[in-house]
Amino acid sequence: MATFSNLRALHALIGDALDDVERIFVSCQPSVHSPTGSESSDGTQSLLSPSASEDEELNRIPLDFPSLDGPYDPHSPAEALLSHPAVVHATKLIVSATGQLAAMVQRPFLTICDATMGYHLPSCMRFLEASHVVEIMRETGPAGLHIRELAARADCDPNKLGHILRLLATHHIGTEVSPNVFANNRLSSFIDSGKDFNVIKSNPADKYEGTNGIAAYVGMCTDELFKSSAYLTDAYLLNDISKHSTLTSAAPFNLAFGTKGQFFNWLDEEGNEMRLKRFGHAMTGTAGYEDGGSITFQGFDWGALGKGSLIVDVGGGIGSTSMTLAKAFPHLRFCIQDRPKTVELGILAWKERCPERLDSGEVVFQAHDFFTPQPIRNAAVFLLRVITHDWPDEFVTRILLQLRNAATPQTKLILVDYVLPFACEDRTGDIGAVRTMAPPSSGLLPNLGKANANAFWLDMTMHVTFNSKERTLREMTDIALSAGWQVVEVIRKPEGSPFGSIIAVPTSVPPSTALLSSLAEQEIIERAGSPVGDTFYSRTQLPSRGTTMEMNQSDSAVRRMTKRLRKTISRTFSRGGQGGEVGEEKRKPPMAKSASD
């Protein structure tokens, strides 16, 4: 039973964290920054021991903190402050504590209603994004526009629009300036594409070109991902998936869209051109997964790599991550691999935003299916950002194994993904395990609850779209090991962020996995007539293939399994799918040991 002192402790935590934010803000002001102050290694003042003069400064300087009222201003010092690692930590404590406090003080019925009818919020967000009302409201300014005029421009029913905007305003997304008059605020304008409404209206397919990808991300999340989520119950509770798809990767998405295909193949289908384009831009928007700064950026010592080192961005999308790295580390070369249509979109995006590195040949795109043998055999790094979470375990093993087969002893594998924290303390002692993200004796959930909810939203998104998941550290470590990669380091920036960079080095491949790989590869060769149908774009000459896998063929258990797997694989590929049948999920080959944390 909680006591008032528990509630007051949470309340005090919020106050302390706010003090920390304010102190950092003051210490970052050039006029008041004291060179003799207790500065930490990252250049900010210590959170724990404010000097007397700092406290005086706090009282004198008006804090320019972002209010909800004005539009989002990415250049305001206050928004920059919110990306400061120490501030990110403090704001997480505030969100975690307020979430926990609300759950404690609110009548359970209402919290349960939030949880069970919260689906209206994404529906309304979809309407907001797809109707481009945010762009109309930006053009109108802070005075706002009556729903009659808004609806006339957006071509929709004014009353329905009004109710949607009011629900959003009630969640601090947009504001009702006066009855039925709405304007943007900091949160609604965050999804502003920045484009002219009439231009978007005349060519909606180009809405996301050249943007930061946030509107695209909202569109994607509230369209195909949200619709798929609505089928979660049918798919899992009624165990209904097998009737609708023949693929191992079958997910509620297959029910929602009446397709048997895997999500990425479906994106390539006729009629989904806008969704495919939007997906590419939405990946640019996923920079927001990173808690202040960039984990891709800080999650590895890129500067230490030798001149001309080759980074292979596997499933690199339109190359947003590589672009950030290429600009910061001009001494590196990049090969961005993805599916052919995505590669085409990527080349267009780079020609627009960073043509010089393409022209010089230091950055190349390559159409390559990561389930087939990896053609690059001298990579310094295989970088996979938000790739493994798209695939069920055995598919991840296959992807990583192709990379293991192509690795040199010095090659590093970097998996950038959410590392799903337990909702309790992590006492596994695994490399990179964080026991708790909460301050000692704070009473907060060890994973900071609501403050890290995005990791869990995404986890379920992966379930419904790909029959996959975000993985715990143990799950990631095991799956890497199943393909011959040993995790040696986990980097989280700032400390305790659930979005991390997992660094692994080559180790021996378990015999069963090696065998499966060789069989799968052989089937592909037999079916396709040639190992890989890769296409190179740009002039850089990439290295040729060779194979290094060793197997213990004498092992009789392995030989028995060979027979079984041969059957499984030939059935899989004779159906033309990317994987096996649903039934095979249950008869999972023992290559990717299912992680039991």
Ligand SMILES: C[S@@+](CC[C@H](N)C(=O)[O-])C[C@H]1O[C@@H](n2cnc3c(N)ncnc32)[C@H](O)[C@@H]1O
């Ligand atoms: C979640 S996105 C991540 C994109 C990129 N790494 C990023 O962080 O922006 C997954 C990417 O995997 C690509 N992909 C899916 N199946 C693939 C395959 N079989 N071979 C190569 N790439 C694939 C998709 O086209 C998509 O660009």
